[in-house]
Amino acid sequence: MARWLLHSKPMRLLHCLLILLVWSVSCTDFDDLFQSNWSPDHILIQQDHVNLTLDSVSGCGFESKKKYLFGKASVQIKLVEGDSSGTVTAFYMASEGPNHDELDFEFLGNLSGQPYLVQTNVYANGTGNREQRHTLWFDPTTDFHTYSLFWNRHSIVFLVDNIPIRVFETKGESGVAYPRNQAMGFRGSIWNAGDWATQGGRVKTNWSNAPFVATFRSFDIKACELEPEEDAEAKCGMPRQFWWDKPSLRGLTRHKAHQLKWVRARHLVYDYCKDSVRFTELPRECT
Template sequence: MAVVPVLSKASVSLGLFVGLALLVGLVMGARFDELYQPSWAMDHFVYEGEVLKLKLDNSSGAGFGSKSKYMFGKVTIQIKLVEGDSAGTVTAFYMSSDGPNHNEFDFEFLGNTTGEPYLVQTNVYVNGVGNREQRLGLWFDPTTDFHSYSVLWNQRQVVFLVDETPIRVHTNLEHRGVPYPKDQPMGVYSSIWNADDWATQGGRVKTDWTHAPFVASYRNFEINACECPATVAAADNAKRCSSSAERRYWWDEPMVSELNLHQNHQLKWVRANHMIYDYCKDTARFPVIPVECEHHRH
């Protein structure tokens, strides 16, 4: 069965765009219902043309997931986060495989009281083990307009990007004995829910339901990745989704195996000016520094 590296309403030769893809990721949008389906609380979905809105009220949140699973590539969604008083709410965009030993890449947008900044928490699970949280404040107000949030995943690195600016890199350090997520197809998901037991100021600020419904808006759904049929074993999908003598995929090209100089400077700027919490520096939780923290440059 042929690999389908790009899922889109148009069939386009990836080779024609590989130069662009290497630099900024191949931008190919599709309608929500071509790539995704509601997971729960369908009555909390609102469709307004190309914009999808998820609502959270005191009866339910809502969520959706991709129809297919993928291994390697890039996924992007544009989101406009909950306006006004969003304390207690979490809007998540993430990739995850199945089972107790799952892999997962998380964006979690933590709401706040009016006038206080939204915080973005990222996390990486490998073989069911997480506890790799980083938190940062954004350099813009994510509630006034749509912004792009992306995960780039290949065999060398996982990169979290905001408007194409890298905010986190999880490097493959298998040669140092650190497990790396590269053998489980992952679905793409998003949801909004109430998490006022921890989301805002450690749970001290609770959700004010008089401001409900809380609404997160989505548009420009993009998946440029290797689709993995459910009927194919994970090991076989890993081979299918990796470059070989017969085929080359853009996510295996040298230019996306590590950040370029400009991206490195961007990441350093983000960490220096917007990083609020890094698990690697939390000696209370980790008296012994996690192995990957000793070797990650960022």
């Protein structure tokens, strides 16, 4: 930013606001910004990464101490290697209460040599059941890859290595709920879901392969921080006040739209909007 611009009071205030909204979290700061929400003894904080461990005793999870509304949250993850059947590693945003909002990345383990499935889901005002499942175009167990959630008042975009794999758009005129006023915390976890995660539960968790370890690093949150007593619309909802409200971010660019089309053609293996067996009447957003 040009130095002369910072001499004006409005620009100084904007500059300070941007600093407050951007958190690039190193693992040495992990305890300052995150807390364990179950089994802290299964979370190992290293200098440049955090290991989450699942064994026959317990899985584990963490959550951010702050909550956010609109913006972008990213993390790099290296998933459980080898036979990970029955395990679920998750990166998600969630609010509190029965009518909560939630945006999910869930990585469903599988037998050695078979592809991981990435399940995404959107909860709005307590209603979910909006699963999509994708394979990936790389092996997510051999190296770190970046998984991101971007959301504003117009759409939610799930990205893998900055490539969109799913878009959920607001359709308020159709009466479809959309996450727009509940602040959500950033969360990560690993847990046992042997009853459904792998081939619908036909392949169970093989505890002889435990412990199962997923590694997280490079946490990055660029979002509007919202305290419980603050008004969501007044703090985070004013149009064009923040970078994520730019007109150019109301939808995907042409390049991003082509990437999404490529992902859907090659890697989408399940879409709730196509499941006429599960839904006798498809959800309204699907039409």
